[in-house]
Amino acid sequence: MPELPEIEAWRRALDGPVSAFPIEKAGPAHVATLKTFDPPLSSLEGRRLARAERRAKRLLFPTEDDELVLLVHLMTAGRLRILRAGEKGPKTPAFRLLFQGGSQLVLTEAGSKKRAGVWLLTPEEAELELGHLGPDALHIGADRLSEILTGESRRLHSLLRDQRAIAGIGRAWANEILHHAQLSPYALSRETAPEEVERLALAIDAELTRGLELRERGANDKRTYRVHDKLGEPCYVCGTPIARVDFEEHTIYYCPSCQTGGRVLKDRRLSRLLR
Numbered sequence: 001m002p003e004l005p006e007i008e009a010w011r012r013a014l015d016g017p018v019s020a021f022p023i024e025k026a027g028p029a030h031v032a033t034l035k036t037f038d039p040p041l042s043s044l045e046g047r048r049l050a051r052a053e054r055r056a057k058r059l060l061f062p063t064e065d066d067e068l069v070l071l072v073h074l075m076t077a078g079r080l081r082i083l084r085a086g087e088k089g090p091k092t093p094a095f096r097l098l099f100q101g102g103s104q105l106v107l108t109e110a111g112s113k114k115r116a117g118v119w120l121l122t123p124e125e126a127e128l129e130l131g132h133l134g135p136d137a138l139h140i141g142a143d144r145l146s147e148i149l150t151g152e153s154r155r156l157h158s159l160l161r162d163q164r165a166i167a168g169i170g171r172a173w174a175n176e177i178l179h180h181a182q183l184s185p186y187a188l189s190r191e192t193a194p195e196e197v198e199r200l201a202l203a204i205d206a207e208l209t210r211g212l213e214l215r216e217r218g219a220n221d222k223r224t225y226r227v228h229d230k231l232g233e234p235c236y237v238c239g240t241p242i243a244r245v246d247f248e249e250h251t252i253y254y255c256p257s258c259q260t261g262g263r264v265l266k267d268r269r270l271s272r273l274l275r
């Protein structure tokens, strides 16, 4: 699933084009993609979008008159792109906005499962919809991070991915961040020393910024990730083969030398069964 760096790169690319012209026609939308019916999509027509915003892993497009917000969650396989006037697009996109002048914003979704969603909301409804999200991960800072870590005792990998605690990080960037911070994915949040919290805050910014810069240049997953999905490849710091462990329905990648003092992490699902 695209995470903060990927969504933020898309937001930057969409910001200018979506606000260049008023909307001529909103829709059609796939019945599984459009999650709201009131206000109707047609109420966007004639209005202009002010800009593209990002909240956690979602994109928001408020109208210039501040009356409506178009919210998009791409989930795993959704993609948003701008088609210039006359440019050929997909025959049946999951969602489409046609702008005056002929450019289009189209949402497509690979595969047959329709999981991406589009909501047309009032600004108040949008606030409620996003109210459960924690603070944005980028530039979170050590002080705020420390409060979050001491708030509950959780494994670091799990806590970093919890959008209610800290928003924007998923399993891929949690792997990159914890490796950069030289912290075990299984380390407990409340047992993290102040200098480790400091290191984690720096690693969050360093990795998310690195990812954003690469994604803005169009880098693919293989070039962007250094730890995630790199089982058996040499760690970029020490050369030890990257290891993998299953934890809470997720697969974690880590370096046993840099992060766990040489210890190989046990599969938590398996050990629970054996206990």
Ligand SMILES: [Zn+2]
Residues within 6 Å of the ligand: 235, 236, 237, 238, 239, 240, 255, 256, 257, 258, 259
């Ligand atoms: Zn290493």
